[in-house]
Amino acid sequence: MNNPLLEKFDTPFESAPFTKIKNEHYKPAFEQAIALAKKEIDEITNNSESPTFENTIEAMELSGEKLGQISSIFFNLNSAETNDEMQKIAQDVSPLLSEFGNDVRLNEKLFERVKAVYEQKDSFNLTDEQAYLLEKKYKGFSRNGANLNNEDKEKLRDIDKQLSMLSLQFGQNVLAETNSFQLVITDEKDLKGLPDYAIEQAKADAEEKNITGWVITLQAPSFIPFMQYAENRELREKLFKANGLKAYQDNEYNNEENVKKIVALRHQRAQILGYSTHADYILEERMAKTPKTVLDFLNDLLAKAKPFAEKEIEELSKFAKEIDHIDVLQRWDHAYYAEKLKQKKFSLSEEELKPYFQLENVTQGAFDVATKLFGITFKEINTIDKYNEEVTTYEVLDKHGNFLSLLYADFFPRAGKRPGAWMTSFREASNINGNSKRPHISIVCNFTKPTKDTPSLLTFQEVTTLFHEFGHALHGMLPNTVYESLAGTNVYWDFVELPSQFFENYCYEPEALKLFAKHYKTGEIIPQELIEKVKASASFMEGFQTLRQLSFGLLDMSYHGNNDNNLDNLQVFEKDIFKQTDLYPEVENSMMSTSFSHIFQGGYSSGYYSYKWAEVLDADAFAFFQETGIFNPETAQKFYKLLSSGGTIEPMKLYEEFRGNKPTPDALLKRAGLAN
DSSP states (O other), X not given: OOOTTTSOOOSGGGOOOGGGOOHHHHHHHHHHHHHHHHHHHHHHXXXXXXXXXXXXXXXXXXXXXXXXXXXXXXXXXXXXXXXXXXXXXXXXXHHHHHXXXXXXXXXXHXXXXXXXXXXXXXXSOOOHHHHHHHHHHHHHHHTTTTTSOXXXXXXXXXXXHHHHHHHHHHHHHXXXXXXXXXXXXXXXXXXXXXXXXXXXXXXXXXXXXXXXXXXEESSHHHHHHHHHHOOOHHHHHHHHHHHHTTTOSSSTTOOHHHHHHHHHHHHHXXXXXXXXSHHHHHHTTSSSOSHHXXXXXXXXXXXXXXXXXXXXXXXXXXXXXXXXXXXXOOHHHHHHHHHHHHHHHHSOOHHHHGGGXXXXXXXXXXXXXXXXXXXXXXXXXXXXXXXXXXXXXXXXXXXXXXXXXXXXXXXXXXXXXXXXXXXXXXXXXXXXXXXXXXXXXXXXXXXOOOOSSSOOBOOHHHHHHHHXXXXXXXXXXXXXXXOGXXXXXXXXXXXXXXXXXXXXXXXXXXXXXXXXXXOTTXXXXXXXXXXXXXXXXXXXXXXXXXXHHHHHHHHXXXXXXXXXXXXXXXXXXXXXXXXXXXXXXXXXXXXXXXGOHHHHTSSOTXXXXXXXXXXXXXXXXXXXXXXXXXXXXXXXXXXXHXXXXXXXXXXXXXXXXXXXXXXXXXXXXXXXXXXX
């Protein structure tokens, strides 16, 4: 069988030939690529020459290229364009990949060569980046069991295999539950309060499913507007509770056992490797370094934010009682009354803003901000393959017109796409021995779809989401590094959110908004008074939002930072953690953990705090731009260096080089309105 995955990609920019790839190609491609990667590792291990940086460390960096290419294509599509067959393939190949990874990490002869290079590093005249790569490879072995006895190595293999399967199953269950629920509305009066765009979307969703009436789903572009605007309190409650039941029902998609097993196995793994907890293991390779630092950071912010949050909810409760005689404000009331109070306080509504945020204009606006900062340009192209017709593709050029990257943009919900928004790569950057490979980056979102009558108009939250993912994409597109494993977003996890959150700041700046916030019908630029309202409302409910983020970080650390968790009843465990941040009555039969994909499917275990950690960095960094000018070329050039350095420099050192000093939380607290 001719297998396009195993051939050299004879395509523009060596991009993935998506339309040629069939499901039956994946498994044989994985098997052959693993065999090839094993052969490459064997050649390094059995090399009769003395170990050097080139014949050991660099050779390892070059090995497994085809396997990496196939993996990135398959697993990216398993998130953005999956189906039952792909999910089955994922379950088949994940244990093979886990086993191969362990074959490498637990290979004693290979580790001996790496160790020999590491112990003689001063004699090799290495560049800073080479020294950093050597350190990373050495730690990769020592932290992942290379020094264990054979019995413990076998235990580790078994645990890693189980974890890869459980993580996959967790994600598949969340997707199945998200797709399975629909709130069918047949009486038009139940749509009261919903803006036209949300009604149009609900109608389109119903037509797609051959249903008479309107359909509300758990996908964000459907769920959020309903919770925000629907006057029917009973239906808001029904939708909210359905969301809280995701993967927590008595059916085949229940994730409770998966959560318990994942937490237990991660804990066992850490202890086999000599760490007290999974959090201790993870945080050793983070800016925060220890669980204590993380908990001190989260609890300090909690102490500062909670009084503000309590005042916000007190005010919201009074407001709801005043206008609708609501005696006890419930969780399904929060978004609805917060939106009404926001309108009252700032004379600002999402409906008023949306016409100025047509998706195509916002996308171009993100590009224009990058052009003004760094001189890079974006050109839409139709010469490369796409995995779905909805995907848009761009060629990205540097300020001299040289090719920098490919960019794929995939913006709308589909049954085969997991919820949320993320940035990923189909190929990372590298430049070994002059063989320059530029990255292929993708941003994937779930935004409001266009309808027959209206283009895709984004909520302001969707605008900031697009800028957030685009910030990640820039980090992936701009590397000026030699080695792939140090390029782009291959940085400490609590540093990775800095570029993304930094770029969100431009959504509040008049100078930036005027580039892209244009009325979709008239072309009129967003009025200054609306910009002022956006800025004024930026810290609205920020105390409550901060508490919400902190609750997720504390839950993550509770699962992964303790030796003595009693997880017999997950709901009791979760409620116990949340009681320090909860400002609303408890909802019976509801669970967040069973759909907490960030920590049980994504890479955020013991790392959810990093969103807040990076907010400290991003607020401090943007304060520097505000001091010098938000498009100041010199400041922008310093930030470009931070982005293009990838993981070649210790993050705090890299940040201090950019800023001139260590970050402080002052700018964040001021921006969030949480400073007295």
